[in-house]
Amino acid sequence: MTLVTAGGAGAERASNHTAFVVDQLGRSIVAGEYPAETMIPLDPDLCEMFGVSRTVVREAKKTLIAKGLIQSKAKVGTHVRRGDEWNMFDEDVLRWHATARNPTRFYEELYEIRMIFEPAAAAQAAGRVNQLDLDELHALCDRLAAADNRTDFAVADYEFHKQVLRLSGNRFLQSLGDLVQTALYSLFMSEHVGDFSDRRESVAQRHRAIVSAIASGAQTDAREAMSRVIQDGYSNVVMRGPVTG
Incomplete structure (x- = not known):
């Protein structure tokens, strides 16, 4: 005791x-x-x-x-x-921005930095994964498509991008990605985010394209597929109300 x-x-x-x-x-x-x-x-x-x-x-x-x-x-x-x-890589500072009443500019900056390193991470992962890694990515895509609530969808998305960053083999990318994905998760879970249910299958399909490119070792395709996921997510935020990407 x-x-x-x-x-x-x-x-x-x-x-x-x-x-x-x-x-x-x-x-x-x-x-x-x-x-x-x-x-x-x-x-x-x-x-x-x-x-x-x-x-x-x-x-x-x-x-x-x-x-x-x-x-x-x-x-x-x-x-x-x-x-x-401000220290924008501080976890609390990121969380406070993500849950602010109007995080539009914050999301724009988040989008910009994701476009810098996540497509590069996907390209780095291409061709260096085993079947177990691919099975996990496929399973996360299935979870995205089947999610019936916001939390399950956000967690599946978070885990997918975290896994791609891990598969890049670069520890700096992993650490940076963990912070950014945590902020994105907080943003998606905030009260001002719109509905995701009508887009979950299309989002899952775009993530599957990333997996296919990584599996085939096509670095350019993996980079472009990740870029499309991030761009589509950003477009949905601007045009329709946020959805994670």
Whole structure:
């Protein structure tokens, strides 16, 4: 049996409170409630706002500073940094953008970076996979086509793209892809995303084209098939309401 001391329990509560303050302030900053170059509330006001201690507020601010969202200056206060100074490869920053009320510009940027590395990953994977890898990709395509709810569809899509990135054999691509796909998953699961059910079979077919190209070792075809999937997904976001790609 594990004995939890009073001090340990107190530290855990403080950690939870800090995470809550980080999440609430981070969401507000990303949503534009505190525009760039403006000051966030002073520490006593934040303590009252969230019902936490000054220690919690200080730790939360340190975390947000590390994420690039805010900057603190002695005798001046803490102001919000410009959006181009934020750490966009921080998991929380990505999540806050994906769940914002209007993530259109964020999705455009997400589309741009996916077009840079995912087609290259598909080309890299072509011809270097075994039958077990292909069976898994085919099974994920089947899951896309058969999904009867948004969560199952989003998870199948996430796992498909993650698998292609893994098959590229490049660890940098895998790590980068994990972050981007997590953001895409959050975006797809957000409340402003439209229905997917009328497009799931066509989406699955486009993913199957990627598998076929990878299986045949056709790097150009694999690159182009992945590009079409990403482009089609983006078009559906712009024209009809988001669908994952």
